[in-house]
Every structure is written in C-alpha cells, then in structure tokens.
Amino acid sequence: MEDMLAVSIWRGGEDGEFVSYDVPRLENQTVLDVVTYVQRKLDPGLSYRFACRVGMCGSCAMTVNGRARWTCRTHVSRVADDGRLEIAPLRNLPVVKDLSVDMVDFFDKWAKAGGAFSPTKSRADDFAAIPPGDAKRRQANAGIECIGCAVCYTSCDVVTWKPGYLGPAALNRAWTLVNDTRDGLGRARLRLVAGDDGCLGCHSQQGCQEHCPKSLSPTAAIAGLKRAVVVAVLKGKL
Amino acid sequence: MSVEGIQSRVWLAQRLSAMVLAVAVTVHLGGMILAVQGGLTAAEIIQRVGGNGVAASFYGIFVLAAAVHAPIGLRTVLLEMTALNPRVADGVAGVFAVAVLVLGLRAVLGFYQLGAV
Structure with missing residues (x-):
C-alpha cells in the first residue's frame, strides 16, 4: 500500500478545473474521508455535501474515477488500486461549486x-x-x-x-x-x-x-x- | 386526447410494428438465403415474386410495419441527439414515414406487375 494518495478534485463551477492534493493513505479509509481530509487539512475552501456518513441520507454522491458512487460507503481500496483518485461533481446536474451540485x-x-x-x-x-x-x-x-x-x-x-x-x-x-x-x-x-x-x-x-x-x-x-x-x-x- | 395519451400510443405502435418486423425480417432473410441457392439474377427474382399475390401481401405488410416503426425511431433520435424543435422533428418523421410507405409500396407493386406482364 502506498503512503500517499494522489488526489485530483474538481474546483470551481462548470468551467472549473482539477486541482491535485496529496493525502495520507490509511488502512481503512473511505473516499469521503479523503475529501474531508482535504477540506480540514489542506484547503478549507473546498465545498462538498454530506450528512450521515453511513449510507442513509444520500447526500455525499460524487463522481469517483469516472463513476458515480456514494462516497461514504466507498472504500479507497476498492477504487484506487494505483493510489490515484479523481473526484468530480455528479454529472447531469448544474455544478454549484467544487463537488456540490444543484439538486x-x-x-x-x-x-x-x-x-x-x-x-x-x-x-x-x-x-x-x-x-x-x-x-x-x-x-x-x-x-x-x-x-x-x-x-x-x-x-x-x-x-x-x-x-x-x-x-x-x-x-x-x-x-x-x-x-x-x-x-x-x-x-x-x-x-x-x-x-x-x-x-x-x-x-x-x-x-x-x-x-x-x-x-x-x-x-x-x-x-x-x-x-x-x-x-x-x-x-x-x- | 392528452399529449401523454398520443405519445403512449405512438410508443405502442413502434413496439407492435417491431413485432411484425421481427417476423418479416426473419422470413425475408430466410427466403433470400434459400432463393440464392439457385443463382441471384433479376430474372430469377421476378420469376419468384412477380405476380405472386402472397409475396406482394407479405412485402406490403413489411413496408407498412417499416413505415410505422422507423420514423418513430428517427423522431426519438432527432429529439435526443439534436436541438430540433419537437414539432420540426414530428414533421421530419412524418415526411420520412410517407417516403418509406410510398417508395416501398411502389416497389412491391412494381415487382408484382412485372410478373403479371
């Protein structure tokens, strides 16, 4: 297992761009944990949406490595074999900012x-x-x-x-x-x-x-x- | 009738015509494969279908089903893949339906009459 994850996260609105972050890789880590780490430790301006963290509320869905997923129940080990994560907002919905879309x-x-x-x-x-x-x-x-x-x-x-x-x-x-x-x-x-x-x-x-x-x-x-x-x-x- | 009612009937017409086409295409391809065993010439085709009422009826139904099925699909493609106004898409599909129907029935009639001569 790598020590660090190479994470690209969409920043901005519809015409935004991916920004790269290095996030420590943990044994037991969800994609939502990664996004939360970036906001709390690296870039407090990052916008995203979550609530329950246990797969009940349906608010934390994002596009992870090209595929829409519920990030609180998606373990990094399942989606980032090569230590890379690309996290984008859901498609088919207008981007409000970063990973938040207008529902x-x-x-x-x-x-x-x-x-x-x-x-x-x-x-x-x-x-x-x-x-x-x-x-x-x-x-x-x-x-x-x-x-x-x-x-x-x-x-x-x-x-x-x-x-x-x-x-x-x-x-x-x-x-x-x-x-x-x-x-x-x-x-x-x-x-x-x-x-x-x-x-x-x-x-x-x-x-x-x-x-x-x-x-x-x-x-x-x-x-x-x-x-x-x-x-x-x-x-x-x- | 409501818009939803009309659209539902159009959708159903496409499914029903697809059922007819499934049989018609199978019979058509099977018939062709059998027919070419004896050589594929214009004379041979005319000899087989010309003046044949069963063949003319079969291909008439085939053309009718195609004239219902394909334009509805074309309309869907236009609505999903282009920025055309729905009424324009309806018009294009309508013209296409008439073209398939007229050209198809003309061909069926033409072959039938060739045998009758």
Whole structure:
C-alpha cells in the first residue's frame, strides 16, 4: 500500500478545473474521508455535501474515477488500486461549486412524477392491513429503499440527452406508489409518468441499476410502469 | 386526447410494428438465403415474386410495419441527439414515414406487375 494518495478534485463551477492534493493513505479509509481530509487539512475552501456518513441520507454522491458512487460507503481500496483518485461533481446536474451540485431539478422531477403519497384514509381510520407476501407490496418493497442520492440520475444517458426526462429515481418512486394499495392517485399518476419524458423515454440501458449503491433496479420499475401504461392505453383509460 | 395519451400510443405502435418486423425480417432473410441457392439474377427474382399475390401481401405488410416503426425511431433520435424543435422533428418523421410507405409500396407493386406482364 502506498503512503500517499494522489488526489485530483474538481474546483470551481462548470468551467472549473482539477486541482491535485496529496493525502495520507490509511488502512481503512473511505473516499469521503479523503475529501474531508482535504477540506480540514489542506484547503478549507473546498465545498462538498454530506450528512450521515453511513449510507442513509444520500447526500455525499460524487463522481469517483469516472463513476458515480456514494462516497461514504466507498472504500479507497476498492477504487484506487494505483493510489490515484479523481473526484468530480455528479454529472447531469448544474455544478454549484467544487463537488456540490444543484439538486433542484432532480427533486422537482420526483414531484412531477407524482412522487408524493396520496392517502385514501385519514388518521382516524385503522391501519391498512397489507400481507407482507402481497404481490403489489413486494413490487413496492423492491424499490422503496431508495435514498435519493441521484447516482442513477447522473449515470443515465437519457437524462443527458433529454434534460426533460424524469429519470430513474423519480420513476422508481412512482412505481412504488402505483403498487401501494393505500395510495389514491391511480391513473392520474400514470398520466404523469407516461409520455416521452416519462417511462416511455427509457431505453433500458440499465446504467441506473448498474450504479445504484442500494442495488435497486429502477429499470425494472420503469418496465413495470411501461406495462401499466400499455394496459391503460389498451383499455382506453389514458 | 392528452399529449401523454398520443405519445403512449405512438410508443405502442413502434413496439407492435417491431413485432411484425421481427417476423418479416426473419422470413425475408430466410427466403433470400434459400432463393440464392439457385443463382441471384433479376430474372430469377421476378420469376419468384412477380405476380405472386402472397409475396406482394407479405412485402406490403413489411413496408407498412417499416413505415410505422422507423420514423418513430428517427423522431426519438432527432429529439435526443439534436436541438430540433419537437414539432420540426414530428414533421421530419412524418415526411420520412410517407417516403418509406410510398417508395416501398411502389416497389412491391412494381415487382408484382412485372410478373403479371
């Protein structure tokens, strides 16, 4: 193991540049540890975003050696065999400064995709009884652990080519709600996610599921939405 | 009908036409491989498909499926890879669809009539 890591970090906005830093290599070290070391010891002006450090909040995603990753759970030993790290902001989102990107578009698209739960009962009603083995519940559970890190969004070429495309995370969220029997938005949500900028824009390249740190499959969720759209079209309901 | 409804039907039309094309292309390639065993000449082709109603119907459906499928794909490519206004992309795809349909059916009809002479 090398004593030092050669780290290149993106500094500035969209027209910024990579700046090199030497960071001590440790036995057990994550990429977020490296970025934190640079900010605390070498360059306090470095901007980046993190919160939980345990893979729950989804705020520390960055592009590490060309691939989007959650940096708090990415060990340096897995990605920097030759002792080199290149850390850049996520693509497909505007760079605010250094490693911080503007997530507004990403989360606005969750709202556009009908990502908010639409209850059919009030707090006065009893709990909804849903068997764990229920087929729709299993479909919802498959995508429910999304942490909103935007790694899928930044890895999706369709988002790059078509900025209006809702993206894998928002569509995955919509699919979990389509399968939530307590939700009442129904076909109105299907209308939100149909069309060229919705699920039908997906080319099934599967970059989202290849890169998802939670090993979810937004591609499968989008395929489910496509099937639901086809059924609605054939029934004349869309 | 809503924009999403129209776009969903266009998307579905491309999938359905792809299913037709999958069969049509397989039959076409298989037929060609079999046919060239006896030599590939214009006379031989005309003898096989000219005046043949089954061949004309098959290739008519082939052309129809291609005229539906390819322009929808072209529209998607234009929307994703160029800065064209969506309405312009619709127009280009529409013109391409008419061109494929007219040229394709003209070829099918031409071969059919050659055999009928």
